[in-house]
Amino acid sequence: MELIAAIERQLAAIGAQGLTRRRRTAETSCAPHQTVDGRAMLAFCANDYLGLAAHPAIIAALQEGAALYGAGSGASHLVSGHGRAHAQFEEHVAAFMAPHIPDVRALYLCTGYMANLAVLSALGADQNAMIFSEALNHASLIDGARLARAGVSVYAHGDVAMLEGQLAASTASTNIVVTDSVFSMDGDLAPLPGLLALCERYGAWLVVDDAHGxxxxxxxxxxxxxxxxxSSPHLVYVGTLGKAAGVGGAFIAAHASVIELLVQRARPYIYTTAAPPALAHALLTSLDIIGGTEGKARRRHLAQLIHHLDTALSLKRWQRPASTTPIQPIIIGGNDEAMQAAASLHAQGLWVPAIRPPTVPANTARLRVTLSASHTQADVAQLAAAINTLEGNVP
Structure with a gap:
């Protein structure tokens, strides 16, 4: 059948470039030590930065939420799916973010991807609007800009001066600057103070995707x-809840009028079934941990692990960009070598993904190491020793 043959040619072309993606099946809970495809593995690939995905208190809260509210919501938020747990979480997370956004209100969505689509498609619904997008933004932000009716202009990574020139020249009725906060493949931070200053000067929105922050x-x-x-009313903040928060979904925090506009206009919010309310119930416990003494202790331990990896790695050919976040890339270059490095680590029981184009630019294929507060210093030392040895053995 020619239709199938055409698909198979596309798949062969992907494989010829060393870009085939493959899934592995985790058989135990998200944690540093997992059983994956029947093997015991030490994982450095999850975004469970605070180690909350298998936290006993959050598991108990999820079970309690299911007992209270059942397994599903049954409908979209605007029909009958908006439960008490959703409302409580929105109230609590809005209060949590209140020091940074005046008159703040929050909206809970099923995923971070949907949250970004919702924000940009709603704020950028006017053809006279303009979206200014950071060059290394996540795919969800790129797709959100495509879904909007607004024009799109891309500014170079971290280039505040270039963005200012674009804003100064804009004749749009609404200007929207959008950026990741922590860039998911490099671990560096966007220059948010400079970006916000520009948005306040030129009357623009600053949409911040803080998925990894x-x-x-x-x-x-x-x-x-x-x-x-x-702190500014110009901020529209997206926080992901399936990474450091350990559960799932995302929230948007912004001025109450912005949130009301999203309720009325954002198609990814209006036209989808609400997430199970049990998840929102569990997130109340997650939020308490994040903002409490345990959260502070976990962040301190995570910072110590990041420093330990920094001092333990001794790379000569491969590169490790400066990063003070849990995302610690090891840039190798070619797709084949990156895949070989990941395979070698996997053979040693270390699960570290190889990231290749188009997720990252050509010739920057890398190992993407992510650290969790559930890792130990011994875990990190084992990884660093394996990477050091591996790099030294590659001709």
Missing amino acids: FGVLGENGRGALEHFNL
């Missing part, structure tokens, strides 16, 4: 806004 950055885990001590 919420729960991790800031004294109280409020993310990049707390890290940089930012």
Whole structure:
């Protein structure tokens, strides 16, 4: 059948470039030590930065939520699916983010991907709007900009001066600057203070996707806004809840009028079944941990692990960009060598993914190491020794 043959040619072309993606099946809970495809593995690939995905208190809260509210919501939020747990979580997370956004309100969505689609498609619904997108933004932000009716202009990675030129030249009725806070493949931070200053000067929105910062950055885990001590009504903040928060979904925090606009206009929110309320119930416990003494202790331990990896690695050919976040890339270059490195580590019981184009630029294929507060220093030492040996053995 020619239709199938055409698909198979596409798959062969992907394989010829060393870009075939493969899934592995985890048989135990998300944690550093897992059983994967029948093998015991030490994992450095999850975004469970605070080690909350298997936290006993959160598991108990999820079980309690299921007993209270059942397994599913049954409908979209605007029909009958908006439960008490959803409302409580939105109230609590809005209060948590209140120091950074005046008159804040929050909205809970099923995933971070949907949250980004919702924000950009709603704020950018006017053809006279313009979205200014950071060059290394996550795919969900790129797709959100495509879904919007607004024009799109891309500015170079971290280039505040370039962005200012674009904003100064804009004749759009609504200007929207959008950026990741922590870039998922490099672990570096966006220059948010400079970006916010520009948005306030030119009357633009600043949409911040803090997927990899919420729960991790800031004294109280409020993310990049707390890290940089930012507060402004120009901010529209997206926090992901399936990474450091350990559960699932995402929230948008912004001025109450912005959130009401999303309720009325954001198609990814309006036209989908609400997430199970048990998840929102569990997230109340997760939020308490993030903002409490245990969350602070976990962030301190995570910082120690990041420092330990930094001192233990002794790379000569491969490169490790400076990163103070749990995302610690080891840039190798070619796709084949990156895949061979990941395979070698896997053979040693170390689960570290190889990331290749188009997720990252050509010739920057890498090992993406992610650290969790559930790792130990011995875990990190084992990984560093294996990488050092592996690099030394590659011709």
